Amino acid sequence: MAVIVTDNCEGCRFTECVKVCPVACFHGDERMVYIDSDACIDCCACIPVCPVQAIYLENDLPPEKAEWIGINRERAAVLPLVTEGADPLPTAAAKRAALGF
Ligand code: SF4
Numbered sequence: 001m002a003v004i005v006t007d008n009c010e011g012c013r014f015t016e017c018v019k020v021c022p023v024a025c026f027h028g029d030e031r032m033v034y035i036d037s038d039a040c041i042d043c044c045a046c047i048p049v050c051p052v053q054a055i056y057l058e059n060d061l062p063p064e065k066a067e068w069i070g071i072n073r074e075r076a077a078v079l080p081l082v083t084e085g086a087d088p089l090p091t092a093a094a095k096r097a098a099l100g101f
C-alpha cells in the first residue's frame with residue numbers, strides 16, 4: 001500500500017501534511033510535495049488534514065489519477081526532503097477556490 005499526493009496539491013503546497021507526518025517521507029519542488037512510499041508508514045495522518053483533498057491511499061485513488069503513483073515515486077527519489085511546514089504558495093488561495101474547497 002502507498003499513500004499518494006495528486007494534482008490538487010499543485011500550486012497549493014499548504015504543507016499541513018508535512019506538519020502531521022511522523023516520519024520524513026515528503027519531498028518537494030516549487031509547485032507541490034510528493035511521498036516516498038519506502039519511508040511512509042501508511043499511518044494516513046496526512047490524508048484528512050489536506051485542505052484540498054490531494055492525498056489518497058493507493059486503493060482509494062480515482063482511476064484518472066493513477067499516474068500519480070509513478071510520479072510520486074519518481075519525484076520523491078530526486079527531490080529534497082520537506083520536514084517543516086511553510087507558508088502556502090501565492091497561488092494557493094485561488095487554486096483552492098477553483099477546486100471548490
Ligand atoms: S496539505 Fe495538501 S496541498 Fe498542502 S502540501 Fe500537503 S498535499 Fe499539498
Ligand code: SF4
Nearest residue numbers: 021040041043044046
Ligand atoms: S501516511 Fe503517514 S507516514 Fe505516510 S506520508 Fe502520510 S503522514 Fe506521513
